Amino acid sequence: MTENKVTRINVRASRQYDILIGRGLLGSAGKLISEIHAPCKALIVSDDTVFGLYGKTVQTSLENSGFSCECFVFPHGEASKNPQNLIQIVSLAAKLHMTRSDIFVALGGGVTGDLCGFAAATYMRGVEFIGIPTTVLAAVDSSVGGKTAVDLPEGKNLMGAFHQPSRVICDTECFKTLDSHTFADGLAEAAKYGVIRSESLFRRFSGDISGETDNIIAECVTIKKDIVEADEFDHGERALLNFGHTVGHAVEKLSEFKITHGHAVAIGMAVIAKCAEAYGLCENGTAKRIVEVLTKLGLPTETELSAREIASAALNDKKASGKTLSLVLPEKIGQAYVHDIPLNELESFLSAK
Ligand code: GLY
Secondary structure, X not given: OOOOOEEEEEEEOOOEXXXXXXXXXXXXXXXXXXXXXXXXXXXXEEEHHHHHHHHXXXXXXXXXXXXXXXXXXXXXXXXXXXXXXXXXXXXXXXXXXXXXXXXXXXXXXXXXXXXXXXXXHHHHHOOEEEEEEOOHHHHHHHOOOOEEEEEEOOEEEEEEEEOOOOEEEEEHHHHHHOOHHHHHHHHHXXXXXXXXXXXXXXXXXXXXXXOOHHXXXXXXXXXXXXXXXXXXXXXXXXXXXXXXXXXXXXXXXXXXXXXXXXXXXXXXXXHHHHHHHHOOOOOOOHHHHHHHHHHHOOOOOOOOOOHHHHXXXXXXXXXXXXXXXXXXXXXXXXXXXXXXXXXXXHHHHHOOO
């Protein structure tokens, strides 16, 4: 039997850790965690869908490596990323007499990683956690870089902390159970890395990417790792990762989250690129290339929302403060920059969409 290739990407942030990417890693989760952590109590946090698919494999693997496991399983969906579940997780850890030498394991997509990661950041002022992303979106974005949070009624991710994982185990076999819509959600974030940092990565999306998933994930993670290492606490360069997100978050919110994150970000990237080009703020032809690639990936690039509706929702977002809003614009494919725009000019800027 040939051994599957495992890509190891080392992140040097306030904590140094490896991201392992490969096929069939879930069954080795216990062994891979025991390389960095002595057997202890492990609290596996997962949603009901993912736990049903992979919970047993991960739990058995951990137990075979000497870990004693308990599980916290919550209903899938963004609505579960709330302070009540956070309290339930840390209360369960307390009832289980978990100590700072024990670990949390986030098995699932972005909601699970954010919720479990934040619980790990707060329990006893911080315990280690392992990320096991099971969606493309979580693999290329939320599992890397230590942003953890829960949502408040006032807005998304308003209560959170920077808390880096101790290891990330990304089993790309998990993506086989994703429906095409959820898979495309992740591809939107993957294409984003091409626009902001790598023309060669971006070009790959114009061709046949079937069979390329592992390599593409590794390339995206490498780009994100570089950005996180340069600006872990989000004071500068990390903002580039928000390309497409100002409009994307507005579209997501105005659709009452019926338009999912990746699809909304795809619309956001196309809209902002068109506007930047119309204002002579990026190389001609950039927006067309972005729209072509996103369309090929099965993603939307337009919205019926007016510039006024988008601007008003965007200005209510937590990132709009002071007199200006920082927009991430493409300079050309492979390069992006932050452009500050007066709040009262956002609507007319977006009218070029
Ligand atoms: N998802 C954006 C960031 O990690 O900064």
